[in-house]
Amino acid sequence: MPMAPTRSRYSKREANRGAWTPEEDQKLARVIETHGPRRWKLVAAKAGLNRCGKSCRLRWLNYLRPNIKRGNISDQEEDLILRLHRLLGNRWSLIAGRLPGRTDNEIKNYWNSHLSKKIKQKENQSKSPEQDQSQDLRNSAARMHSMAGNNGETSKRDEVMKTDFSRNEILDSFDEGPLNLEWMSRFLEMDESWFSFA
DNA sequence: AATTTGCCCAACCGCAGACTC
DNA sequence: GGAGTCTGCGGTTGGGCAAAT
Structure with missing residues (x-):
């Protein structure tokens, strides 16, 4: 279940941190659609997300990637x-x-x-x-x-x-x-x- | 009804290895 | 071959929420 957007759970430094918003997800998905899931620093920049590449990669792999199975482990x-x-x-x-x-x-x-x-x-x-x-x-x-x-x-x-x-x-x-x-x-x-x- | 406790899980951090120049 | 950068991994953190007190 997607986490509801909340205030950042970690102290802010220069980049956005904490839970992803639906808007951020959308932006990230769009950029990956055209550029593919690599060069994460570039993806982060292209998406106009104030997030580091690492964070984008994690979000994609754990949440946005197609065919992710959610719910109970059988x-x-x-x-x-x-x-x-x-x-x-x-x-x-x-x-x-x-x-x-x-x-x-x-x-x-x-x-x-x-x-x-x-x-x-x-x-x-x-x-x-x-x-x-x-x-x-x-x-x-x-x-x-x-x-x-x-x-x-x-x-x-x-x-x-x-x-x-x-x-x-x-x-x-x-x-x-x-x-x-x-x-x-x-x-x-x-x-x-x-x-x-x- | 209010507070505390414990669990779940998304997201972060640090590190190591791979890659690029 | 060396330095700098990127990527991927495992460990850890901490916010949200439900159950217990």
Whole structure:
């Protein structure tokens, strides 16, 4: 939901700060339409906004960009965030890149306000972390087993296990542009605890 | 009804790496 | 190759609002 224009929440220096007004949004959107979302300093100047380029970029990425999904994070999305965070840590932009329409800021906020608490609660509830971990391993093994369970071809599990994964290679591949979603979903099928064996 | 508390989230800051001249 | 500038990222801040007291 757009924030209603309010008085600046931060002390004024030379440039406008604080919440964006609908007029500012309009101006920014118009300039980006013609110049594209780059050269933010120029965009800010062309738009006649008394804002720094950084602020314009943030506004565009988090609010004005097309295809932004607003509203509740679905269970599916939450699950994906949890899995990706276990794998990647606080690399919000990478995580957001795997959730179409979601921004890194949104995911970071969601994590800080919802998920981090959930996880703490869970940790407190679980009597023995070792027990949980071994249960995770059993679950992963079961998943892998079922993945491998068809016909005489090389099993998917074998395929996966043959791959010489390392965490850094995974991260590198994430940086290589649009992710192969098929690979991604297969990858996420595996609990990251498998990688501790690799 | 008034005040306090806690949560949410938009927007800021500082830093590092990439890019340009 | 070095300096200056731009861009992108993660951490943090603080205003608004609803719930609790």
